[in-house]
Amino acid sequence: MTTTSATVYGYPRQGPDRELKRAIEGYWKGRLGAEALHTTAADLRRATWQRLAAAGIDEVPTGDFSYYDHMLDTSVMVGAIPERHRAAVGADALDGYFAMARGTQEAAPLEMTKWFDTNYHYLVPELGPETVFRANSAKQVAELTEARALGLAVRPVLVGPVTYLLLAKPAPGVAADFEPLTLLDRLLPVYAEVLADLRAAGATWVQLDEPALVQDRTPAELEAVARAYRELGERSDRPELLVASYFGRLGEALPVLAEAPVEGLALDLTGPAAANLDGIAAAGGLLGKRLVAGVVDGRNIWINDLAKSLSVLGTLLGLADRVDVAASCSLLHVPLDVSLEHGIDPRIRDWLAFARQKTAEIATLARGLSHGTEAIAGELAANRTRLAARASSPLTRDPAVRARAAAVTGDDTRRARPYGERGAAQRARLGLPPLPTTTIGSFPQTDELRRARADLRAGRIDTATYEERIEAEIVEVISFQEKAGLDVLVHGEPERSDMVQYFAERLTGYVATQHGWVQSYGTRYVRPPILAGDIARPAPMTVRWTRYAQSLTERPVKGMLTGPVTMLAWSFVRDDQPLADTARQVALALRDEVADLEAAGSAIIQVDEPALRETLPLRTADHAAYLSWATEAFRLTTGGVRTDTQIHTHMCYAEFGDILPAIDALDADVISLEAARSHMRIAAELAAAGYPREVGPGVYDIHSPRVPDVEEMTALIRAALRAVPAERLWINPDCGLKTRGWPEVRASLENLATAARELRRSQ
C-alpha cells in the first residue's frame, strides 16, 4: 500500500484575530517597533505550523507568509528592486519593502493588480533589459529554519520563475513592448541559487508555483517552461522539485511539465479543472513522479464531497508514483475558521469549510487513501449526511424562485425599444443640458457614519436614530450637489458599508459572516458574503433612501444598485449550480428593485458592474460563455423599464479592450468608466468600436486626494470630445467618492461642474 501524505500550499496570514494586520499598521504608524512586528509574525507562523501539524498535515508549507504580498517577496528574493526604491531598501530592508508596497513621498509604489481571477491583489514586478537579478534567499531560509526547528516536515513554496516573469511588466521608461520573459536565462541562475540555499538549509522538497500555466500560453512560452525546468532540474545541488499549478486546467502545459526533469507536479482537480485528470491520462500518466492532487477547493467555502474526492484519488493512484492530497490552491483565499461563526444558521454552517475545516478534510482524505475507507468511516458518514442535507434543503431550493427563473424569456432580457427611441424619450423627459454632470454614487463615508453604524450594531442607538443620521447625511449630500451645480444627483450611499454586503444582507439566500476575513491586498481584508441558497428579495432594499433624496430636490436623483455579476464576483458562489443560474436569480431580485425604484419616480437608475471585466475566465475559450450569461443577467436586471427611464452602468479599472462588445451588449443608455489616468483612452476605444450610446469617461481621478483644477478637467473633456459627440458625453469622476474626504471632494466637484459649464458655453 502506498503512503499518502496531506499538505497545503499556503495558509491565511492574518492570525485568528487579525493580529498581523494590527501589528503591521501599528508599525506604519510608529506605535510598534520592528522587533515587536517580527515577533508577532514569527509567533503567528509558529502557531499556524503547529495547528497544521496537529490537524494531520504531514508536510507544512513555508515561505508563503508575507508582510504584504508574496509576489513582492519574490521580487525581493530575486533582487528586482526598482531604481526609485533602491535607496529606501538599502537604508532599511523592512521600510524599503513597505516603500515598494505603499510608496513614499518621493517614490510611487509598484502597481497593484488582481492575482489571476481571485480577489487577492499582488504587486507587479517592474523589469527591463537592464534588470540585474541577485539571489536573496534570507526570508525563505529563515522561515524554513523556523519550521524545521519545530521538528516538522517542511516544504518551502516559491512563485515559479515563468509565472514571475509572465506577471511582470516593463519598468517605467522601458519600451511598452518589452517582454519580461526574455529575462528567463538571467533569472534561472538566481532561482538555482535560492534552491541550493534551501537544500543546504535542509529542504528535501521545494514547491515552485506556476499558476500562469493554466492560462492560454504560446508555443514560445511553453518552450520557456520546458527550458526553465530542464535547466533547474539538471542542477545537482538542488532539492526535489514540485511544480504546482492552480486556478484551472493545465491543458497544453501538462505534457511539457510531465516531461520535465522535476520530481513532482501539483494539479488542481476541482470543478472544471478536473479536466486535468484526462490530461494526466493523455500524457501517459506521471509515472516516476509524485502527484499532489488538489481535490479540496482552496478558493471556495463549501465542504468537500469526500467520497467523490476519494474516487478521483483512487484513479490517480494508478497514474503516478505517489499521490498526496492537498487543496487546489493556497488557502489564502478562504477565511480561517467557520466554527467562529455563531451568527450563521447552524444548518448552513454544517455545509461550510474554511481553511481550518479544509485542512481537516485534506488530512481525512490522505488517511482514507493510505488506510482504506474503513479508517475514515465516521467522517465519510458525517460528510454524506451534510451533503444530503444541503442538496435537499429548502434553504437552497425555493420553488417560486426556480419557477420564475425557468420562465425567463428573451423579451425579459431586452428593452422594449431600441436605443434611438429611448435616447429621444429620455432627453425629452429629463431635459438635461449637453455635457450633463453627475457622480458615480457614493460620497465620503465619514467617521460619523461609520460610528453610527457601529452604534446601531452594538445597540447604543436604535434604528430610528440611525435612520435620522442617514437622512441628515442625504440632506447634506443633495444640498452640496445642488450648490455645486451638478445636473444628475445621487443620494450618496451613506447607508451602505459595502456595495455588495448591503444588498447581500437584504436578500434571502445570502449569508453574511462575522469573522470571514480574506486578504484583498496588504493589510486590507474583506468579508465576502456567501451565496448559499436561491435568491429572493423579501422587500425593497434602496427605495426608501432614493425617494427621500428625490423629495429634497427638483433635479433627477439616480437610483443606485450593484449589478448581478458584481454581486457574484465579490461573494463566495454556490458550487451546486452553474454560475449563470445564480446570476439569473440575483438579476431577478434586482429587476424587482429596479421596477420599484421606477414606480417610486426614479427617471434614472444606475446598475454598477465594476466586476464585469475582472471575472473574465482565465482561458479565452471560456470568455464567450461567461460574457453571454453575464451580459444577459445585466439586461434581465434592467430590461423591464420604460423607454423614457434611463439606465446607467459603471465600471472601474482601465483595461476594457477585450470586452468592448460585451459593454455594448449591456445595452445601457449611459456608461461611466474610469479614464482620467489613461487620458480618456477608453472614450477613443469605444468610439472606434462604434459604440452608439452615451458615455461618461471619468475626468477626476478619485484614487488620490489631489484636487484636479478646471483647466485639467477641461483638457480631458476636450480629449473625450474628439471621440464622442457632445450630445452623448457625460461629465463625471472615475468612481465613487466614499474613500475620499469632504474638502477635496467639494473642491474637485465644483471644478468639474465649472469645467462642464464653461465648455457648454463655448460649444
Ligand code: GLN
Ligand atoms: N456606486 C458605487 C460607488 O460610487 C460604485 C463603486 C465601484 O464602482 N466600485 O461607490
Ligand code: ZN
Ligand atoms: Zn468604480
